Amino acid sequence: MDAGRAGDLQPADAAIGDAWEEDLLRRYPEPAVAEGDSTKPQPDDSFRDYGEDTRDGVREFYRQNHVHQTVAFVRSMREKYLPLRRQRMGVWEAIERLNELVDDSDPDTEATQIVHAVQTAEAIRADGHPDWFVLTGLIHDLGKVLCLFGEPQWAVVGDTFPVGCAFSDKIVLPEYFAENPDRAVPEYQTSCGIYDEGCGLDQVLMSWGHDEYLYQVVGRYLPVPAQYMIRYHSFYAAHREGEYSQLMNETDREMFGWVRAFNPYDLYTKHENPPDLDRLLPYYQELVARYLPDTLDW
DSSP: OOTTOGGGSOHHHHHHHHHHHHHHHHHSOOOOBOTTOSSOBOOOGGGGGGGGGOOHHHHHHHHHHHHHOOHHHHHHHHHHHOSOOSOEEOHHHHHHHHHHHHHHHOTTOOSHHHHHHHHHHHHHHHTTOOHHHHHHHHHTTGGGGGGGGTOOGGGTSSOOOBSSSOOOTTSSSGGGGGGOGGGGOGGGSSSSTTSOTTOOGGGSOBOOSHHHHHHHHHGGGSOHHHHHHHHHTTOHHHHTTOOOGGGOOHHHHHHHHHHHHHHHHHHHOOOSSOOOHHHHHHHHHHHHHHHSOSSEEO
């Protein structure tokens, strides 16, 4: 298959990624913040009612995601893509190609990926965070190039979660896990499943998607907190619902403070006024060049 053929995706499929992000905002509406802490959202009980008014297309997306994300599937995807050998391209080429995908699926949307990326990064920069944090905001969704390699949306976006152990009922629409073949494997039905308690998330197979893929592409070049932000920003059952602590080690618990700090920027920085890209791009081009090589293995 030609890795660059964005036309392999049907427009309805490509639109699911945007619908998932819209539903995240409904599930986790922008909250009040804890006094004295500008980054940590207050607890929100809206999760328990999430499934009542979910759009049919998003429900079907999650049904497919929950049915097909199995231990065997995750291992097969890791064998397919790791070690990285699909192709070589730089950050800006990846952004441009994702923009092509969005343009094909929604002609009324201009440069959605780069606009969201820069909006996220600019909000982080405005709050005075380190430059590597700003860079993470810029690139955090680039793993979605998996769509351009012909992968279905349920294997690219959506909440991520461990496989090989019991599925948490705090994962969105958990009823769809009833059809997952791993539910028939007794070894996978305990809280730790195939893992040792406290083994650390690095030893845990996560459902396959853009988070894990981008971590594999850029993780070696970035500080550890940035690696965690990229690898686990869609792991809502953990960083917003407090699940799967039994699998974490002390490093995970410490680093998830950074994941939680990043999450509001990911969710709440989209707005109608696009950034002045002509003015901002030189800064971001220099920032990318400071941390990442001109060409990356994907």
